[in-house]
Amino acid sequence: MNRKQRRALGRSGAKPGMGLAGTPANSATLAELVAAAAAQHQAGALSEAERRYRHILSLFPNHAETHSRLGAVLMAQNNASEAAARTELALELKPDLFEGYGNLAQAYMAMGKPEPAIQALSRALEINETEQVKDLFTRYLKDTRFTADKNGRLRRWALRALLQGWARPRELTAACISLIRLNPVVNDGIARADAAWPARLPAAELLGEAGAAALAEDDLLCRLLERDPLTDIGLERFLAGVRSAMLTVASGGAEAAGARELEFYSAIAHQCYVNEYVYALTESDAARAGELKSALTVKIKAGEPIPVLWPIAVAAYFPLHGVPGAASLRSQSRRQSWPPCVEALLVQQIEEPAEEQRLAAAISVLAGIDGEVSRAVRQQYEESPYPRWVISGAPAQSPTAERDDRAPAPAPDVLIAGCGTGLSTIELARQLRHARILAIDLSVSSLSYAKRMAQQLGLAIEFAQADIMKLDSIGREFDFIDASGVLHHMADPWAGWRILLSLLRPGGTMQIGLYSDAARRNVVAARALIAERGYRAIAEDIRRCREDIAAAEEPLLKSLTQGPDFFTMSECRDLLFHVQEHRITLPEIKSFVAAQNLTFAGFILDAATLRRFAARFPGRAALTNLDRWHAFEAEAPNTFAGMYQFQVQKPARRP
Numbered sequence: 001m002n003r004k005q006r007r008a009l010g011r012s013g014a015k016p017g018m019g020l021a022g023t024p025a026n027s028a029t030l031a032e033l034v035a036a037a038a039a040q041h042q043a044g045a046l047s048e049a050e051r052r053y054r055h056i057l058s059l060f061p062n063h064a065e066t067h068s069r070l071g072a073v074l075m076a077q078n079n080a081s082e083a084a085a086r087t088e089l090a091l092e093l094k095p096d097l098f099e100g101y102g103n104l105a106q107a108y109m110a111m112g113k114p115e116p117a118i119q120a121l122s123r124a125l126e127i128n129e130t131e132q133v134k135d136l137f138t139r140y141l142k143d144t145r146f147t148a149d150k151n152g153r154l155r156r157w158a159l160r161a162l163l164q165g166w167a168r169p170r171e172l173t174a175a176c177i178s179l180i181r182l183n184p185v186v187n188d189g190i191a192r193a194d195a196a197w198p199a200r201l202p203a204a205e206l207l208g209e210a211g212a213a214a215l216a217e218d219d220l221l222c223r224l225l226e227r228d229p230l231t232d233i234g235l236e237r238f239l240a241g242v243r244s245a246m247l248t249v250a251s252g253g254a255e256a257a258g259a260r261e262l263e264f265y266s267a268i269a270h271q272c273y274v275n276e277y278v279y280a281l282t283e284s285d286a287a288r289a290g291e292l293k294s295a296l297t298v299k300i301k302a303g304e305p306i307p308v309l310w311p312i313a314v315a316a317y318f319p320l321h322g323v324p325g326a327a328s329l330r331s332q333s334r335r336q337s338w339p340p341c342v343e344a345l346l347v348q349q350i351e352e353p354a355e356e357q358r359l360a361a362a363i364s365v366l367a368g369i370d371g372e373v374s375r376a377v378r379q380q381y382e383e384s385p386y387p388r389w390v391i392s393g394a395p396a397q398s399p400t401a402e403r404d405d406r407a408p409a410p411a412p413d414v415l416i417a418g419c420g421t422g423l424s425t426i427e428l429a430r431q432l433r434h435a436r437i438l439a440i441d442l443s444v445s446s447l448s449y450a451k452r453m454a455q456q457l458g459l460a461i462e463f464a465q466a467d468i469m470k471l472d473s474i475g476r477e478f479d480f481i482d483a484s485g486v487l488h489h490m491a492d493p494w495a496g497w498r499i500l501l502s503l504l505r506p507g508g509t510m511q512i513g514l515y516s517d518a519a520r521r522n523v524v525a526a527r528a529l530i531a532e533r534g535y536r537a538i539a540e541d542i543r544r545c546r547e548d549i550a551a552a553e554e555p556l557l558k559s560l561t562q563g564p565d566f567f568t569m570s571e572c573r574d575l576l577f578h579v580q581e582h583r584i585t586l587p588e589i590k591s592f593v594a595a596q597n598l599t600f601a602g603f604i605l606d607a608a609t610l611r612r613f614a615a616r617f618p619g620r621a622a623l624t625n626l627d628r629w630h631a632f633e634a635e636a637p638n639t640f641a642g643m644y645q646f647q648v649q650k651p652a653r654r655p
Contacts, residue, residue, distance in 0.1 A: 041073055083110075084107035144178075169228035169389075226270045226390070229571075273319060300323070359448040359455075370469065377579060388568045392426050413436050415482070429460075481503065493582050497592065509650075510650070511647050515582065516639075529549070563575070601647040617631075
């Protein structure tokens with residue numbers, strides 16, 4: 001809608017500034033009218049509120065706040081198009097109207113226009129950086145892919161969200177990558193790397209005249225490299241080429257990198273460590289990296305000065321804690337000082353793994369591990385802890401927070417079954433500071449990572465090694481149990497679920513995650529490819545398998561490159577090479593829920609999916625009807641591409 005059309009919305013037969021009886025309207029009259037309309041709005045009487053707001057605008061056609069509030073009412077009545085037009089007019093009349101930008105963003109999203117929605121929220125943030133707007137910004141950002149950013153506003157706010165932890169980095173990564181791809185140096189480099197793949201181009205040909213210095217100036221790229229695996233095949237190939245070019249510089253022995261370039265190269269080394277060196281490796285680069293690692297080892301042993309680029313380049317191909325004598329690189333006896341970017345690498349790749357080894361020795365065994373499947377699963381996660389993460393998102397406000405004038409609720413007892421490396425556990429603990437949380441897993445490697453991160457954040461969480469099948473012996477009960485990613489890796493998921501239910505107090509809630517049979521057809525196709533080519537669950541074979549899938553023409557296989565688990569070694573192993581996996585159907589879940597006399601409380605899904613479901617099956621009752629969801633999934637098999645994630649409630653005790 002153009003400006004002329006928007007202005008037409010404000011026209012009326014009454015003269016501007018005239019009151020109800022045609023007399024001049026003063027500000028008190030306007031305030032009274034707005035207050036009365038707002039009261040109807042807040043009471044949920046939307047039709048009456050709309051009538052009152054329209055009446056006000058017939059008297060005061062240029063009152064920006066009323067246009068904005070009418071837009072909010074229209075949006076609540078699913079009239080997104082007029083809601084957007086009304087709010088646009090409000091913002092023309094009053095460009096600093098804070099509430100209008102949030103209303104406009106929601107209308108744009110409902111119209112399927114995510115980029116202008118994010119632009120509107122960026123403007124709101126510039127006016128007032130509230131928690132509510134930050135939350136809305138990150139929720140919309142994660143589902144948006146940008147095609148333009150003329151003034152750099154989107155990049156600035158995406159970087160701020162990333163640095164300040166407004167959400168998990170993983171939730172922001174795809175949107176950030178779309179902004180990074182708008183950098184011509186990156187975009188052109190991706191095109192060159194793709195065209196030459198699997199060959200690696202010389203730095204001058206890959207990066208052009210701008211060179212690595214131009215990449216070092218891209219703060220969003222550098223900070224994202226340090227915080228989360230980059231989930232884009234084209235960008236991965238480009239960065240693999242940059243890594244190879246860095247190795248060439250380091251192997252030449254010359255200190256040819258400036259301070260900003262060193263920071264950029266260090267960010268690449270951080271990225272390679274986080275993704276566990278998942279990038280495809282040429283024989284030439286493998287040999288050259290091995291030679292540089294040996295040369296670094298010699299200099300460490302001899303106590304000689306080390307070229308500053310050496311530990312960075314080696315860290316981009318091997319974890320530094322595996323380099324003989326590397327622990328001495330930060331010792332007092334070594335007189336060589338390192339730039340801060342190298343110091344950060346040494347902490348990440350030497351000190352933190354050493355701390356995890358120390359913590360692993362103190363992890364208690366709550367319930368023994370028995371059974372062939374449990375032992376095999378434990379071995380996988382000892383070798384490949386899951387998930388890979390560096391920074392969690394900001395904690396939400398506790399839903400059980402009490403007002404000062406009320407007695408605090410009893411601290412809930414929480415069990416996290418299959419906590420892995422602790423990301424979800426730590427986010428829950430930051431949200432519910434007063435809860436007593438027990439987090440269990442089969443893998444000590446995963447538990448020690450989780451415990452280090454919890455201690456770093458000052459969280460008191462009890463971590464223990466345990467097999468769910470042995471938990472019925474611990475003599476404890478819980479108000480809430482989370483089993484979001486463990487049951488489908490057990491020998492018998494239903495038996496494991498029953499044991500967990502036996503630990504849930506009457507009236508308690510359980511959150512469950514199970515793989516969807518319909519949504520994992522691509523994984524089944526990949527497993528057929530793996531069996532056909534004899535790939536094993538080792539690094540070299542996982543790299544080769546990833547290359548096959550990235551080059552595949554078959555849509556099912558190709559779709560795997562769109563998921564985040566494809567982009568780290570451990571997560572790709574979990575996705576495609578798991579030693580034990582069950583895929584479940586909704587009728588099976590419905591049957592189990594009924595047999596256990598549970599109340600199905602609904603799926604945890606994004607707003608867009610819930611809107612599509614509501615359009616297909618209207619009414620609140622449909623949201624908890626598993627037959628309706630089964631029909632919906634049959635029509636849209638990728639609905640539960642992550643997994644079925646839902647909550648159930650156990651019956652309360654009878655009086």
